[in-house]
Amino acid sequence: MSDIKAPGGRRWLFNIGIAVIVLYCLVPFYWMVVSAFRRTSDIGDNSPLPSPFSLDNFEAVFSPAVGFWRSLGNSLVVAGTTTIVTLIVGTFAAYTIARLDFRFKNIAAGIIIATSMFPGVSLIVPLLKLFTDIGWINTYQSMILPSLSFALPLAVWTLATFFRQMPKELEEAAMVDGLTRGQAFRKVILPLAAPGMFTTAIITFIAAWNEFIIALSMVNQKEMKTATVAISQFTGAYGYDSPFGTKMAAGVIVTVPLVVVVLIFQRRIIAGLTAGGVK
């Protein structure tokens, strides 16, 4: 259908446009990857391919002095727990907003979406004081609890989109067949919603994995820092001023698993991101 829209002359223009977009998105990322594979001493090199190719930077990242494995583990615990809690709590709310009729429905939806606009730092100030008082600084829960503030609205909104896409007749038929609404939800809706829930889990996990300001504020012990905070504070295994090689390698390690997952599930993720209209 779109070939009617683009007459022959302009078609190649759009193809160039596509190439420009791809380059725009990938070139800076490519630069990080390339630089990660240079020798530490070649980091100022601006050639498009690493020569000679080297894994020095990756060895430096995983040297025991840096303790990056621990940071990755911390990120996994915080983002994983946040995602699981969010999905368990949020699924019910999302189903309710997508499928049930009740008064104040728009208000309930409005409140949930309004909370997603809340500036993170406004939470951190009072929570920092509270967590200091109760000795929660440098704990996982001090990062997980505040992370729910942005993860939960995001998950509810994305999930509601997926629930809304499923035909209403499904559960109506199940209820006509004698199932209660709860049974219809468990036996009919939930299995069918599994792909949507999986997508929501990915989107929520990425948001929690990328979180920075909470993890930065709530933790000052090296052993408890998440990967994003740890990278930003690398002082370098070799004691250089700005260990960009190590930082680039760490950046690649933190990013590439996400990018691979995102590429595998790109269609679903785009559906989840756009239909909700929410980040």
Next chain:
Amino acid sequence: MTATDAPPQAAAGAPKKQPSTAKSDPQKHGRLALLLLTPTFLVLALVIGYPLIAAIRESLYQKAEGVDESGFVLEGERFVGIDNYSAIFTGESAERFWNAFFNTTFFTVTTLILEIVIGVTMALVMHHALRGKGLVRASILVPWAIPTAVSAIMWQFIFTADGVANEVLNSQILWTTEGFQAKIAVIIADVWKTAPFVGLLVLAGLQIIPNDVYEAARVDGASAWKQFWRITLPLVKPALLVAILFRGLDALRMFDLPFVMIGQRKQSVETLSMLAQEEASQLRIGPAAAYAVVLFVYVSLIAYAFVKLLGADVIGEARARAKETKQRKAKAVTA
């Protein structure tokens, strides 16, 4: 702030459909809805409601320092009323606050404009392109998936004095040092990460515009430019407005990028979030809370103004309905 003015019942109760037994009993749904919504609202009250109230309270207190008149060392905190706020707006720290306020607003406005222009262009290209759709869809998700802190380090590296940016531009700009160039560097890094996302949202809006609208316009002899202004833009407006609202509010709380890329206490890029976070990390809770409340009020006002003035419809269902009616209207006009 975001509720639409449509009557709540009309939103879901499709009048055409045969109401099932469960549906004719709103009370039953009401109770079930309450039950199912409770966990989410409890969590939100705990992680957002409580901190918000606590922040407002803290902003009226200060850590007690020094000794009182009878020579006792003061401990704990004391009520100072609006002192923390007046200190922000007129006191010693006023200059720093207004600078951060300006930076925050400047970043928001500039990145939003660039994101809209680049994002809409990207969406149009992707919508019309015949080949490479899979590739472009995959690559457009890469900037989105990269953590902001990592992208900040990546751009910091690109912008080093002898880095690739200076080589490509054949310049010798010290991008990441204090000055206007630091602002530019932050804006470039932010737009790189977020414009593709805006493009994605706008593309979704473009894809639901029926093709016959364009055909009719072409039959009527409308130029491509005219089609864009008269058809594409009005029809994609709801999706675009929501994207702008969310991106704008995200930009207002910008923290990671300037913090990691340029650094703390850098006048040229310090935002309100950075200011509040730094005060909090020094455990100067009173002033920090005041900054946090000011930022919250600022964000809320912008969101409110946006929803009221531009009619950004953030609740998806209502948006879908608006789109339907618009499409119907557009169809009726061109039929």
